[in-house]
Amino acid sequence: MPRSHAPVPVLTIDGPSGSGKGTISRLVAERLGWHLLDSGALYRAVGYAAGMEGLDLSDAEAVTRCAETTRIGFRPDPTGGETRVIVNGLDATDELRTETAGAAASAIAAIPSVRQALLAKQRSFRKAPGLVADGRDMGTVIFPDAAHKVFLTASAEERAKRRYKQLKEKGLNVTLGTLLREIEARDARDASRPVAPLKPAEDAVRVDTTGMPIEAVVAKVLALVAPAGE
Numbered sequence: 001m002p003r004s005h006a007p008v009p010v011l012t013i014d015g016p017s018g019s020g021k022g023t024i025s026r027l028v029a030e031r032l033g034w035h036l037l038d039s040g041a042l043y044r045a046v047g048y049a050a051g052m053e054g055l056d057l058s059d060a061e062a063v064t065r066c067a068e069t070t071r072i073g074f075r076p077d078p079t080g081g082e083t084r085v086i087v088n089g090l091d092a093t094d095e096l097r098t099e100t101a102g103a104a105a106s107a108i109a110a111i112p113s114v115r116q117a118l119l120a121k122q123r124s125f126r127k128a129p130g131l132v133a134d135g136r137d138m139g140t141v142i143f144p145d146a147a148h149k150v151f152l153t154a155s156a157e158e159r160a161k162r163r164y165k166q167l168k169e170k171g172l173n174v175t176l177g178t179l180l181r182e183i184e185a186r187d188a189r190d191a192s193r194p195v196a197p198l199k200p201a202e203d204a205v206r207v208d209t210t211g212m213p214i215e216a217v218v219a220k221v222l223a224l225v226a227p228a229g230e
């Protein structure tokens with residue numbers, strides 16, 4: 001009789017922009033020694049590549065072709081900094097982190113055939129010993145059988161303040177009011193699209209991180225994966 005193997009465990013971390021998904025996913029993946037999927041980077045990369053090709057982002061056929069053909073890779077930073085995202089052979093990490101790239105990603109992510117084009121790539125990240133997957137539909141669509149699901153939230157004001165601090169530290173000229181409006185507009189679009197909208201999976205644990213230090217959120221998420229005493 002062939003031995004049946006337990007599926008590779010997955011922890012999904014979904015939530016709106018600035019809720020801390022990327023930060024918490026990276027730290028939790030490091031602590032667990034698991035792989036990491038930043039699914040938002042894939043959508044950002046396609047939006048960026050489509051922009052570089054001069055495509056109309058509402059042209060579903062052209063953008064889908066772009067999603068099918070764009071080569072996207074992740075490379076650890078040799079100095080221990082942010083993971084580099086390589087798009088068609090070029091390091092596009094800095095360009096992808098802007099709010100403009102976020103808005104472009106949100107627009108093309110509403111096209112069902114673009115989501116379909118990125119499906120297999122996302123699932124290919126599921127490798128032993130485990131995967132932490134960060135996004136909007138990780139728990140609902142991409143890994144519905146995940147063993148652990150978290151939905152991170154924080155008030156829109158807190159998320160805008162976090163983004164403001166982050167961008168100011170990078171030397172960018174931004175205003176809190178504009179960031180708040182951009183974040184609210186992006187969340188509204190991501191939550192209202194008919195396909196794979198931003199929403200908690202029914203079996204997700206919701207964690208409101210408003211006023212919660214990063215380490216406290218990490219500890220809470222780790223406790224869900226490996227409860228004390230196990």
Ligand SMILES: Nc1ncnc2c1ncn2[C@@H]1O[C@H](COP(=O)(O)OP(=O)(O)OP(=O)(O)O)[C@@H](O)[C@H]1O
Nearest residue numbers: 016017018019020021022023162166209212213214
């Ligand atoms: N609990 C927290 N308290 C304070 N700051 C936080 C917290 N979690 C994350 N941050 C900070 O908020 C900023 C945004 O976090 P992060 O990029 O992880 O959010 P995100 O949900 O992945 O956003 P996006 O979906 O737009 O990529 C970062 O500067 C991060 O350090």
Ligand SMILES: Nc1ccn([C@H]2C[C@H](O)[C@@H](COP(=O)(O)O)O2)c(=O)n1
Nearest residue numbers: 039040041043105106109135136137
């Ligand atoms: N699983 C995902 C991940 C991302 N998107 C879209 C919607 C977001 O606004 C945009 C950028 O994501 P971020 O890098 O901010 O996490 O990409 C999605 O639809 N599904």
